[in-house]
Amino acid sequence: MHPFVVRVRSDISRLADDICLMYADFPVLDPGEFADFHVEVSFERGIRRWLKPLARFYFDGRPSFIPLPAQQAFPMLEWGINWCVAAHSHNFLIIHAAVIERDGKAIILPAPPGSGKSTLCAALINRGWRLLSDELALYDMAENLVYGMARPVNLKNASIKIVSAFAPDVIMTPAVPDTTKGTVALMRPPQASVFRIAEPAEPAMIVLPNYQHGADPLLELHGKAQTFMLIADQSFNYNVHGRAGFDAVGELVERCRCVRFTYSCLEHAEQVFDGLLDGSCHA
Amino acid sequence: MQNKCLMACLMVRVMPEADLIVQALLDPGRTSSLGYQQWDLLIRQGRRANLLGKLAGCLAENDLMESIPDAPHRHLISALKMANRQGLAIRWEVSRIAKAMSLFGIDLILLKGAAYVLAELPCSSGRTFSDVDILVPKARIVDAENALRIHGWQSGHHDEYDQRYYRQWMHEIPPMMHVRRGTTIDVHHAILPETARIKVNTAALFKNVLPLKGFNNVFVLEPIDMVLHSATHLFHEGELDNGLRDLFDLDSMLRNFSHNEGFWAGLLPRASELGLERPLFYAIRFTSTLLSTPIPENLLHELSKAGPSFWVSHLMTACYKRALRPNHSSSSPRWTWLARKILYIRSHWMKMPMGLLVRHLAHKALISRRAETLEIAAERERDA
Numbered sequence: 207m208h209p210f211v212v213r214v215r216s217d218i219s220r221l222a223d224d225i226c227l228m229y230a231d232f233p234v235l236d237p238g239e240f241a242d243f244h245v246e247v248s249f250e251r252g253i254r255r256w257l258k259p260l261a262r263f264y265f266d267g268r269p270s271f272i273p274l275p276a277q278q279a280f281p282m283l284e285w286g287i288n289w290c291v292a293a294h295s296h297n298f299l300i301i302h303a304a305v306i307e308r309d310g311k312a313i314i315l316p317a318p319p320g321s322g323k324s325t326l327c328a329a330l331i332n333r334g335w336r337l338l339s340d341e342l343a344l345y346d347m348a349e350n351l352v353y354g355m356a357r358p359v360n361l362k363n364a365s366i367k368i369v370s371a372f373a374p375d376v377i378m379t380p381a382v383p384d385t386t387k388g389t390v391a392l393m394r395p396p397q398a399s400v401f402r403i404a405e406p407a408e409p410a411m412i413v414l415p416n417y418q419h420g421a422d423p424l425l426e427l428h429g430k431a432q433t434f435m436l437i438a439d440q441s442f443n444y445n446v447h448g449r450a451g452f453d454a455v456g457e458l459v460e461r462c463r464c465v466r467f468t469y470s471c472l473e474h475a476e477q478v479f480d481g482l483l484d485g486s487c488h489a
Numbered sequence: 490m491q492n493k494c495l496m497a498c499l500m501v502r503v504m505p506e507a508d509l510i511v512q513a514l515l516d517p518g519r520t521s522s523l524g525y526q527q528w529d530l531l532i533r534q535g536r537r538a539n540l541l542g543k544l545a546g547c548l549a550e551n552d553l554m555e556s557i558p559d560a561p562h563r564h565l566i567s568a569l570k571m572a573n574r575q576g577l578a579i580r581w582e583v584s585r586i587a588k589a590m591s592l593f594g595i596d597l598i599l600l601k602g603a604a605y606v607l608a609e610l611p612c613s614s615g616r617t618f619s620d621v622d623i624l625v626p627k628a629r630i631v632d633a634e635n636a637l638r639i640h641g642w643q644s645g646h647h648d649e650y651d652q653r654y655y656r657q658w659m660h661e662i663p664p665m666m667h668v669r670r671g672t673t674i675d676v677h678h679a680i681l682p683e684t685a686r687i688k689v690n691t692a693a694l695f696k697n698v699l700p701l702k703g704f705n706n707v708f709v710l711e712p713i714d715m716v717l718h719s720a721t722h723l724f725h726e727g728e729l730d731n732g733l734r735d736l737f738d739l740d741s742m743l744r745n746f747s748h749n750e751g752f753w754a755g756l757l758p759r760a761s762e763l764g765l766e767r768p769l770f771y772a773i774r775f776t777s778t779l780l781s782t783p784i785p786e787n788l789l790h791e792l793s794k795a796g797p798s799f800w801v802s803h804l805m806t807a808c809y810k811r812a813l814r815p816n817h818s819s820s821s822p823r824w825t826w827l828a829r830k831i832l833y834i835r836s837h838w839m840k841m842p843m844g845l846l847v848r849h850l851a852h853k854a855l856i857s858r859r860a861e862t863l864e865i866a867a868e869r870e871r872d873a
Contacts, residue, residue, distance in 0.1 A: 209563075238525065238526050240525040240526075240529045240558070240560040241529055242560065242563075242564070244533065266533050266536070266537065267817065268537070294536075295563070295567055296566070296567040296571055297563045297570070447574075448574060448577065
């Protein structure tokens with residue numbers, strides 16, 4: 207998962223199946239290579255192992271987070287890797303956002319959870335857009351380029367069925383019910399996106415998705431100052447960068463068109479996004 | 490003569506094949522010959538020991554950053570950014586604390602990490618920390634607490650037992666957290682608990698403090714006292730996750746202050762005056778044996794009298810040479826867990842007389858049992 211290498215250890219065989227399914231197109235490295243993060247998801251010991259097995263995430267041998275039911279092992283691995291990246295990669299400004307790209311131009315979809323960014327992202331990457339990330343945008347402040355890791359897309363609750371209906375060919379993990387985020391399933395990233403994983407993209411737009419049941423698609427300009435505050439708020443390490451972070455977010459917002467996009471139907475959304483970068487769709 | 494031989498023989502036995510992180514910090518040039526697998530291990534050990542920022546700072550000072558392969562380079566840059574940010578944040582935090590205290594006319598002494606940063610000591614380069622430790626005269630502790638409360642710090646420990654534990658027996662009030670910044674401050678009135686086996690001459694400690702530039706009510710300990718406090722803290726600590734980092738602090742201070750006139754000659758007499766010969770003994774023993782810190786021969790000789798008895802000395806050496814390593818699977822040989830356990834129990838034994846210790850541990854055991862029962866009861870209620 208460029209630019210990072212993760213080394214996973216586990217005694218949960220189902221986790222290996224999920225990893226093979228979701229990361230099928232990713233390269234497997236030699237054990238002698240440098241790994242950025244050594245992680246482990248393993249069964250908790252004790253009598254519960256045979257009744258209601260729990261699994262725990264370890265970061266390089268140190269237990270992190272509370273143990274969760276073993277069937278949540280793969281979502282837990284994904285969340286754990288997100289945390290590893292967000293907490294240890296301050297060479298980037300890390301924004302909680304989905305990123306998609308077409309013709310070298312990236313659209314950043316920042317949003318608090320529940321605004322439908324993952325659903326929108328999952329739909330669009332099945333219609334010609336390249337996936338950079340559905341969760342973490344890695345912004346290189348010196349080059350003004352954004353990197354993603356093209357990792358599996360995290361879908362929740364109703365989105366799982368909506369995306370399956372919208373793109374019947376997608377490959378998903380079995381749905382895992384009763385997580386802290388509700389029912390969760392992960393979607394395999396498109397092969398074409400994985401093959402171009404090392405290619406960054408130039409941010410061109412910041413689009414705030416806003417799902418509203420029954421709403422007609424609507425694009426509205428979003429103030430640069432408000433967008434600045436949103437990006438700063440949705441960055442994991444804005445405060446670590448201090449002045450440089452302030453300047454970088456300013457630069458990013460300055461370079462991008464900032465809009466808010468209200469929608470209720472993925473087909474309509476697809477049409478609107480098709481016209482976004484060539485300028486035929488205006489706010 | 491016999492002592493010297495013993496020391497030499499111990500030194501040989503203590504020096505194991507040093508961990509990669511220790512080798513890299515002592516001889517940064519060595520990193521240029523490391524392969525990917527070794528870099529992988531070095532970054533992990535550094536991260537676990539909270540020494541990654543220091544390693545990055547050390548490599549940068551030696552102009553070695555450019556030659557490092559991309560993958561580990563990124564982690565070093567990340568750690569350095571974090572450390573620099575904390576350095577900035579700690580200055581701001583100290584300025585807020587100083588302001589709060591000045592309204593009550595309280596002078597305060599910065600301890601440990603915050604002191605190293607504000608005094609711009611080499612050991613602060615790349616160092617990270619989780620809270621600010623300050624020392625105020627015992628007579629002003631109530632005022633200090635009020636001053637902090639007025640300015641937004643709150644105590645998190647509401648439990649009656651915890652309050653009494655801190656206020657009656659410990660050398661600090663319960664840690665306070667700032668409601669908006671989330672920063673933590675530990676306010677001490679002595680450097681060891683009142684109940685500790687070693688009786689520290691705290692009054693003498695307040696006499697030689699140095700004013701900090703830019704403030705009129707903030708001070709740091711003078712170099713000798715800073716070393717003695719750092720040693721006292723490390724060798725009374727029960728949880729040694731940061732033990733190796735603290736040992737490197739001592740190493741750096743000893744190397745740095747050795748240029749000060751009268752530093753070496755004043756160290757042992759001052760330790761005797763304050764009642765801190767034993768911590769100094771351990772500090773010198775383990776910096777010199779584990780980190781090759783240069784120590785004058787005559788000090789080594791004089792200090793040999795300040796050590797514990799033969800068997801205790803062996804036991805402590807066996808424990809500390811295992812515990813003062815990164816708490817990482819790659820540097821935890823057999824018996825490391827036992828060494829850590831023994832030092833944990835020792836730290837409590839050093840801080841409290843036996844009766845109090847039994848009472849304290851019994852209370853903790855009962856309370857956690859009671860909390861568990863309450864939790865189960867609450868769960869049942871929810872289910873019903």
